[in-house]
Amino acid sequence: MARYEFPKNFYWGAATSAHQVEGNNHNDWTEWEKETNHPISGRACDHYNKFREDFDIAKNLGHNAHRFSIEWSRVEPEEGRFNEKEIEHYRQVIAALRERGIEPFVTLWHWTLPTWIAKQGGWENKKTIDDFARHANKVARSVKNVRFWITLNEPEIYAMNSYLRGKWPPQKKSLLKFLQVYKNLAKAHKKAYAIIHSTWVLDTQVGIAKNNSYFEGWTAPVFNYFWNNWFLQKIAAYQDFIGLNHYFHNRIKGFKYNQNENKTVSDMGWEIYPEGIYHVLKDLKKYNKPIYITENGVADAQDIHREKFIKEHLKWAHKAIEDGVDLRGYLYWSLLDNFEWDSGFWPRFGLVKVDYQTMKRRIRQSAYAYAKIVKENSLEI
Ligand code: FCB
Numbered sequence: 001m002a003r004y005e006f007p008k009n010f011y012w013g014a015a016t017s018a019h020q021v022e023g024n025n026h027n028d029w030t031e032w033e034k035e036t037n038h039p040i041s042g043r044a045c046d047h048y049n050k051f052r053e054d055f056d057i058a059k060n061l062g063h064n065a066h067r068f069s070i071e072w073s074r075v076e077p078e079e080g081r082f083n084e085k086e087i088e089h090y091r092q093v094i095a096a097l098r099e100r101g102i103e104p105f106v107t108l109w110h111w112t113l114p115t116w117i118a119k120q121g122g123w124e125n126k127k128t129i130d131d132f133a134r135h136a137n138k139v140a141r142s143v144k145n146v147r148f149w150i151t152l153n154e155p156e157i158y159a160m161n162s163y164l165r166g167k168w169p170p171q172k173k174s175l176l177k178f179l180q181v182y183k184n185l186a187k188a189h190k191k192a193y194a195i196i197h198s199t200w201v202l203d204t205q206v207g208i209a210k211n212n213s214y215f216e217g218w219t220a221p222v223f224n225y226f227w228n229n230w231f232l233q234k235i236a237a238y239q240d241f242i243g244l245n246h247y248f249h250n251r252i253k254g255f256k257y258n259q260n261e262n263k264t265v266s267d268m269g270w271e272i273y274p275e276g277i278y279h280v281l282k283d284l285k286k287y288n289k290p291i292y293i294t295e296n297g298v299a300d301a302q303d304i305h306r307e308k309f310i311k312e313h314l315k316w317a318h319k320a321i322e323d324g325v326d327l328r329g330y331l332y333w334s335l336l337d338n339f340e341w342d343s344g345f346w347p348r349f350g351l352v353k354v355d356y357q358t359m360k361r362r363i364r365q366s367a368y369a370y371a372k373i374v375k376e377n378s379l380e381i
Helices: 028-035 047-060 084-099 115-119 127-143 155-164 175-197 220-234 275-287 306-322 365-376
Strands: 003-005 011-015 065-069 103-109 148-153 205-211 214-216 242-245 249-251 291-295 327-333 352-354 361-363 378-380
Touching: 003 306, 011 103, 011 291, 028 115, 047 084, 047 361, 065 327, 084 103, 084 127, 103 127, 127 175, 148 155, 148 175, 155 175, 155 205, 155 220, 175 205, 175 220, 205 220, 205 291, 214 220, 214 275, 220 275, 242 275, 275 291, 275 306, 306 327, 306 365, 306 378, 365 378
Parallel strands: 011 065, 011 327, 065 103, 103 148, 148 205, 205 242, 214 249, 242 291, 291 327
Antiparallel strands: 003 378, 352 361
16 A cells, blocks of 8 residues: 655546536537437436535535536527526536635536537637637626636547547538637637636636547657647647546557557446556646646446546556646546436446436445545545
């Protein structure tokens, strides 16, 4: 057994996103869910109504940080018409976190678009950049007391699945469109960055949540450049911290992707490879910015891997800290079981189990194991 102490004031918590937990949204995804043969998000976890109860759970588990997203389609359901009632809802969400001593990490866009934005061509259309900037402006000026802002969630995963692989709405398959969307997202971030800073909230920290993978193999540097670093380099002067979402290890043989040993896999079939987080963190060191792990988690309905998953990832993250990486927080994905995009409800990522019939919450054993780490600000393994 060894003990690994984490830095003072380390942020510990979990993450969610609006479309995956709130329920009863109306956006481009809900339209797509209805039109195509995909799972329907519906009531999701009813977190829109149960957020206080859910934050009580987070508090009881000792969390001092929580990441959630603001649903753009609620805030601005029609072009230029802001819904003050919904803005008030998010004010209350933030207040509920603060009352419980939990630092909010607020995401401004976690993949879903108001239908009017989708109709004008989504992120393919340059106009969406300005529309997003206006959304950022409205939200930042309305809520005020937020320190950590994440403008965009995983621009690369979104652009790839929606514009290259044709998997997610609007299901396009075009390298040209992919690049166009990716570039527009970078521009949107830069604009939002400046706007959020112009609200003059003391010590505002703005960044994105970037999904970086650990690549192995002789072609790894190519993948590492384009997948992990291209976007971050483009916005390097416009971020105060790096938000890291980490899930994947990719052993590449020649140009064959994902040739992993797969000794242990999650319910999603994703390889569990904790060492990867160390390499990814080390690679981010060159940006000289504080790093927060804004997502890392496992789909594990039986809760047989989760405790070890968290502990092993934290062990490797700690090694990165020892090697000089300025890591300041860890947000597990997710606080609750939730709606996993095109997969629907079956993948169970939550520290907390959700019964979708009764909407009852049940805290998993692994959540208590994580709570012990949080409480002690250190890991024993
Ligand atoms: C990430 C997403 C998050 C969740 C996890 C499993 O790529 O940001 O919303 O779906 O994967």
